[in-house]
Amino acid sequence: MSRIHQHVHVEWRGGTCRVKWWSGEYLENGRKRYESKGGFTDEEEAIQHGLDKMYEIRHGTHVKNRDGATLxxxxxxxxxxxxxxxxxxxxxxxxxxxxxxxxxxxxxxxxxxxxxxxxxxxxxxxxxxxxxxxxxxxxxxxxxxxxxDAVPRLIKTSPVERTRRRGKFTKKPKERKKDMTPEAVEQLARNARTVFGESGYVFLWTMAATGMRPAELFGLTREYCYPNWPSSDPRAEPDEFERYEEDAERYGKGGDLMPAIRVERQVQYSDSELQFFPPKYDSHRALVVPPFLAEMLEGLLSSHGHNWVFPAMQGGSLGAVNFDYRYWRPIADGAKKRTGPRTRKARPAIPPVPSFAGKRLYLVRHGHKAWLDEDGHSKFAVESRMGHEVPGVEGLYSSVTVPMERAIMKTMQERWDGLQERLSREKS
The missing domain is CATH 1.10.150 (DNA polymerase; domain 1)
Structure with missing residues (x-):
């Protein structure tokens, strides 16, 4: 074996040579740890390979032999x-x-x-x-x-091909949405009542008037819903005592308090079991509700003994059923009348709601955002209500005030009152 460089060596065995280079590490006995590669027929080529490896080690781009072989x-x-x-x-x-x-x-x-x-x-x-x-x-x-993430320990560079935009810009297709009218929400709510009772009617109006995400509604329980909240709040976080006190001064039933729902969690499946998780983006928030919805929620909770505010047909959480298929599709698309001895639950025909037929339930949440924008509420109040983080200076300095919340309650109530007037005129 001949010494070629302080940390690079070559040795010939038969018709090929092997190059060894110091890995920059030491064995437990204090001796240097070397790596090697064989099969060279040209000694200069072998030496250069070893020097290249030393260069990579000095510049932090070297992939060790054992790491490179990781399956x-x-x-x-x-x-x-x-x-x-x-x-x-x-x-x-x-x-x-x-x-x-x-x-x-x-x-x-x-x-x-x-x-x-x-x-x-x-x-x-x-x-x-x-x-x-x-x-x-x-x-x-x-x-x-x-x-x-395998770079640089396991591979020197990632083979991932990055998409480079060239030529004329092509706009991505956007989901087509129709304006959400109170009449459309009312028909959805009536259809939902046909599918799963009064719980369905109030569920649809709660989503339309608060913009809550489906999984947040599925996981809403009595202690976080009007008229129980905030006096029924479990107060599970001792460090949040200031928030609890402010909620008690701001929300509730009676006097100058505003009726509200607390979005504290959502339900999702994990390990084949329905479990509670924080809301998306940790968007814990209090949502004021207009008087008509407060009355609905109070009546609904007094009508059943379930802990879930919106129980499914069998009494459990809506998060435990295939809501889109079993509930939402007949609500939005309509369904034929169900009768006969083999029918588990008879029900009348359900009329389709054209603006939501074939569309997602989530568009009801989108419709709430459009209502808030139409009514001219502040961007910060709107985004906070939707559970979005407001970036920049606006997000840092702004806050949702009581007048902002009362304005939202007022415009939501006005939409309901206008609907009731139009429906009354149609009957007369």
Whole structure:
């Protein structure tokens, strides 16, 4: 073995030579840890390879041999263990990995270093051939994050191809929405009453008049709903004592207090069990409700003994059923009359609501935002009510005041009163 460089050595064995270079680390016995590569037939080429590795080590771009041999399956385990996201995000990432990414690369027994640009493109082609474009893009987005996070320990550079916009700008198609009228909400609410009783009627009007997300409504329980809240608040966070006191001075029943709902949590499935989670984006908030809705909520809670404010047909949480299929579609699209001895629950025909037929339940929340904008409420009050973070100076300095909340109650009540007047004229 001949010494070529202080930390680079070559040795010949048979017709090929091996180069060794110091990894920059020490063994437990204090000796230097070396890495090596064999199969060279040209000594100068071997030396240059060793010097290149030393350069990478000095500049922090070197991938150790043992790290470069890490199997993709093992790296996926490490990546999943290091996730720190909200429940739904983690569930989505884990599903994409276990359903699409891991099986593909486990079959090939591929290491992370094996995934070059050609392997990346092959996987992309495989994914796009198995699912619709939006789902495939989501899988590739997650796969890209996994490969990006492998740099520089497992691979020098990520093989992920970045999309570069060239040529004429093409606007992305936007979901078509029709204006949400009080008449449309009333018909949705009546349809919901036909599907799952008075709970359905109040559910639709609560969503339209508060903009709550579906999972927040599914998880709403008595202690966080008017007329019980805020006096019934469990006050589970001792550090929030100031907020609890302010809520008690501002919201409630009677006097100058404003009726309100507290958005404290939502329900989602985790480990095959319906569980409570913080609302999306940690958007805990108090939502004032107009007098007509306050009366509805009080009447609904006195009519049943369930802890859920809006119980499902069988009494459990709406989050535990396939709401879109079993409830929302007949509410929005209409349904035929159900009768006969084999019918589990007879019900009359349900008329469709044209502006919502074939559309998502979430558009009722969008409609609430449009109502607030039409009525001219401040941007900060609107975004706060929707559970959105307001960026910049406006978000830092602004706050939702009592006059802002009373103005929202007033305009929501006016929409209801106007609807009742129009319906009354139609009857007469």
């Amino acid at each position: 993709m399956s093992d790296w996926l385990d490490d990546w999943l263990a290091g996730m720190d996201h909200r429940h739904l995000t983690e569930r989505g990432y884990r599903s994409a990995i276990e359903t699409h990414i891991r099986p593909y690369f486990a079959k090939q027994k591929a290491s992370v270093a094996d995934i070059d640009i050609l392997a990346y493109r092959a996987f992309k082609k495989h994914v796009h051939g198995k699912m619709k474009a939006s789902s495939a893009r989501n899988v590739m987005m997650i796969f890209g994050m996994i490969l990006d």
